[in-house]
Structures are given as C-alpha cells and as structure tokens.
Amino acid sequence: MSDANTRLSLIETAERLFAEKGIDNVSLREINRAAGQKNVAALHYHFGTRESLLEAIFEHRMSGVNDHRVGMLTQLEHVANDASVRQIVEAMVFPLTAQMESAGGGTNYVRFLSHAISDPNVNVGQLVRNKYDQGMAQTRRIARRMLTHLPGEIVDLRITLAGNYMVHALADEVRRTADTTHVSAFFIANLIDSIVGAISAPASEETLSQFAQVSRIGAKRSTSHEPSKR
Template sequence: MLLKNGVIILNAATEKTRTRILLTAEKLFAEHGIDRVSMRQINLAAGQKNSSATQYHFGTKVGLIEALFDYRMEPINQRRLEMLAELNKADTGHTLCDLVEALVHPLADQLRTHSGGYYYIPIVAQVTGHPDYHEIAQHRSRHSSGLQQLLILLRKNLADIPDAIILQRFGMALRQVFNELSDYQRLHGRLHGRDNLPATADSGMALFISSLVDAVSAQFCAPVSSATLQELDRQSKKSA
C-alpha cells in the first residue's frame, strides 16, 4: 500500500482481495438484506483465511457500504455525464423525457451488467430507507456531479414550478427509480436465477424502462395544487 499525492495506492494483490470482499458483500446484502448479513459472514463467503480481513480493509459495515457506493457510483456518474453532454450538443435542445432518461438509464444499465452491478440497485433501495445508512448515498458528492448537472437542467425545464417542489420531486423520483428497478431485479432474479437479466428479457425490460421514464416525467411536471402552494407559503413564512 503506497501513498501518492495524498491518495492511497493499493498493490494488485490487495486490490484483488478488497474487490472480492466488496463484491461478495454486495451479493449477500442484495439477497439477504443489509441487517441480516454480518462482517464475519462476508469474510467467510469471500474465502478469507484471515478472520479480520473484512474489518482490515473496510473497518465497519458503514465503511463497507461507503466503499461499495464509491465502486458503483463512479461509472454510473460518468455515464450520466456523457448522456448530458450529448444532450447539450444537440441543436434541437432537450425535452423533460430526455432529462429523465439521463436519470434512469445509467441506473437501469446496472441490471444488464455482467460485473455484478445487478445487485447494486436493491442495495441502494435498502439504504435510502434505512435509519442507519440513508445518509451514505447523499454524502458521496464526488460521484454526484451528473445528478447536480441534471438538477440544474430540470430547474430550467420546469421554470413554472417552485424550486422547493422540484427538489422534493427530485428526491421522490430517485427513490421511485431505485425501488421500481429493485422490484424488477428481484422478479427476474427469482424467475431466471442468474446475475444479470437474460437476453430474452431485453424487450420486456425496454418497455418497462420506457414506461418508468414516462411515469417519472409526469411526476416532475404534474400541476402543483393550491393546497400544496398554500402549505409551501406557510412553510416559507415560518422560516422567514
């Protein structure tokens, strides 16, 4: 293990061990639930002879989940940035559905991967609603630049909707996408018993993803009711 410019550089053997433990934990968390899997179980399933290997590499379960988020969020964020860059290049501008696709597709792609990302989606669905771990995803700011850019574009597209409502709907949309994809993953996992969706499911999945984009788009642009506007006004006066 070396330190270069303040960044820890792992040797090949250490990196291989760390990744093996990480992917083993990811699979166990997805299949059994975060609370039902111990660090010891992860260590054994990863084939580690050293009984403290998992603790050595990640410290605690929180550290392990944080490392897993970093491992998966980096390529997801990069894919989202690429999609947004393509939209910005287009002379015709972009629609709300275009923006929502940039939210949904990088996550949906994880269900098709052969590298185990298939298990990541249900873990995020667990974490976002967990009292002990829900802040982990929110604090991985170095991998959220794509979401930040997306939110800026959504605000421009939804200029008639109050910013506070857009922020609420953005959080709702993320949770909806994770939960819907997680449900889809579990259904096909049980039916097909494999680590990625089968080729025969591609057409059905394409329809599901397209419908999910439609549903999330409708949620973003739904008219704001008078009751919501009145409550928003009350909240604004309280905080003034």
C-alpha cells in the same frame, strides 16, 4: 490472491449479501466467510468499519453511473433549447440500467441501493455527497430551467423522490422476475413515462399553499438565527 483482488471480492460479496438480506441482517464475519477469506481480520484490514465498506461499494458502482449520467446531461446542455423532460429522465435511468446489464454488473447493486436508501442507519447522502452525486445535482439544475411552471424547491424535491422511486421500482422488478441480468425494455420505458409525469405535473393549489406556508416558516427561522445588528 492479491490485496486488490481480495478487496474486490469482499466488496462484491458484501454487495450481494446486503442485496439479498438487507444491510442490518449481514454480519462482517458472514461477509468474510462468504468471500472465502480464512483470515477473519481481512475485512477489517481492508475497510476498518461497516461504513467504510458501504462507501467502497458506492465507489465501485456509483462512480461509473455518475460519470455516465454527467456525460448524458452535458450533451443535453449543449442543445438546451431542444432538450425534453424525457431526455432528463433518461439520463437518470439509463446509466443505472446500463450498469445492471454491463459485464461485471448485474442487479445486486440496485437491490443493495434500495436497502441502503430505506435503512435509517445508512446516510446515503452523506456517503456520496460531492463524490458521486454530480449527475443528480446537474439533473436538478437542468430540470429547474425547464420546469418553469414550478417553484425550484418543488422541482428539487420531485427529482429526489423520482430518484428513490426509480431505484425501488427497478429493485422490486428484479425481485419479481428473479432475473439477475436485466430489466425488460418495456418496464424501463414505462418507468421513464411515470417519472416524466410525476416531475412535470402542475402543482396543485394545495401543494402551492403548503409550500408557501413552509417557505414562510423557513424564512422566519432564518431571520431569527441572524446575528443582531447594533
């Protein structure tokens, strides 16, 4: 087996085991063994550390998802006046579900991602920042322009929460149905409906009051850290 094929086998084996058992419950030795590697140092040779292995899984899957998402959102920006919130959410959801149903895809990645997001020892943001998160950053920019009844910071937070909800919902549905190839069109449509409602709902007086308080505290902290001018 070539180095490239060995590396891919280790990535996909790790993804599957992490999806099934959780990231902290799988040893590097177990991944080596499950990938059929007689050389116990194979994984260390290709990745060095567990963090580098996680980063390789994201590169293997998320780069394509991100490119698909950026393509959909760029098309939306060309027709900005006619775009809808639902189309923004579709650009969040469809690239991930398309990856799940593609040849060589499957549901291991979304289940792995669900574990990674929930694992306090895995900083997903740090692993993907400026590499595979352009699509979600673009989502936030477009959503801010459309959801003008909400403060931008609230829109950003809702998009982040919606992204996490999307991943966990898809992973939970896969576990519930034990279907390793796809999620039903009904489930996806209803998932999109729920995210549209969540991100576009008006902010309550309680939320706006708490937001104003947090903003004041943040402003005070920022001012206190500014160098004194003499």
